[in-house]
Amino acid sequence: MQTVTAEYSKVRLEDGVLSITISTADHGASLDSEGVAQGTRALTELGDRIGSILLRGTGPNFCAGGNVRGFAAAPDRGAHVADVAENFHGLVRALDAARVPIVAGVQGWAAGAGMSLVCLADIALGGPATKLRPAYPTIGFTPDGGMSWTLPRIVGSGRAREILLTDSVLGADEAARLGILSRLVGDDLVQDEALRLARAIAVGPTSAYEGIKTLLAESRTNSLDRQLDAEAASIARAANSPAGREGVDAFVEKRRADFAPLHSH
Template sequence: MTSPSGSGQNSIADNGVLTIPLSTSENGTALDHDLLLAATEKLLAVTRGDIDAGAILLCGEGRNFCAGGNVARFAAADDRAQYLRGLADDMHQVITLLYETRLPVVAAVTGWAAGAGMSFVLHSDIAIAGTRTRMRPAYPGIGLSPDGGMSWLLPRAVGPSRARYIIMTDQILDAERLLDLGLVSEIVEDDAVRTKALEVAAGLAAGPRGSMTAIRTLVHDSATRSLRDQLDAEARSISTLSATAEGVEGVNAFVAKRAPDFRGAR
């Protein structure tokens, strides 16, 4: 199994996991604009079929997942409005592509996930946190408003009233609170976050990819569907998957009381 290099570059591992770092140790683990551009290229390659990946791992290359935007760079921009619009557009392109790949997304949430970092965690399907993990909206502290889809996803996760309270009062949410709110999936020891997240991502990549894609799509789309429409979508999905190689293998393996070989069925 290969692992992401410390160079801050996206990498594809032989376990089927595409690792996308969002920050490095430079600039206090702030969101790295160059890494966003590199992420876009890798995700576009996945959508084109040039990279065969089964899961995506979001992470930071320093002690924090992502400590938010690089405020010093905001301040130094000749035209702050123009710079922030460009940065937001580039970040939103990455988020859009995360969904367009249709792959499960795992986040290794080490240390702080603030501002844009918190937004990226919200877009993951499974977020592994450490005991010292903290999340914070951070936008009101610098007089700005959310980006990265925080104002869309957080209300869906915790309800609009609580979302407004968390963002407007710039709450610091510790690991246990994040788990209670359902914003992270599991808490492990801090030095095990990256290992556990990669293990989870690799397990998803090795599993039935059609099933993982369908689960992610169904859960995401449920937010804008009626129950009747969602039931119809579930019926279409399960019947379609039953005729795929992975679906046939999964059912046959269950009946034969053996472990399914989903990799061989692709």
């Protein structure tokens, strides 16, 4: 494991994988404000050393949402929740801007902020026991973490309205069918498989992943005509990139492409 600095107790960088602990078993697996803040800072400070991002909870659940007991104890609940949301949204913005793929290992419950992070991941792995729930209406709240933006783009606006307004509990099979979870593995394999996938991505063609994520981001507002121009320019750049040259040469030479030497981590 690469030791980053002592201040990163909830974040680690190993084999190019930036692991961010977004919840622990403490406080019922609620969103860990320290892990959130450290993740935001690490994404900014570690830069090109990151080959992939892994979002994880260390307890039986991925993340059960915000610390509701903390909300209740705050002298000014609105101000307290605003601070929590500001901290959380710093991470959401940093993840959305990340040039590398984001993997989430979603064991147990992903509720509230936890579900928002699942919707933000590029690839989210769950198990048969995984359950997702917006959870906001149950306590009289509205969504944060981008859920009102990401969920309609994953499941469609009509389905998103029903899920949010009825505070639906989504089982693993339904979440996978809707595309919120990418695929299911055994419950006892979720964390190991998520880490394996993040490690495989971290030694892959990072410049191609960056190009793909850029194109997907641009497609949010582009017309098809503009998107085709962006794709043509992007694939031309990729063809002349070290990763593109290695990939094409390996294909022609009938060998497995080796992108690892191209990485700085």
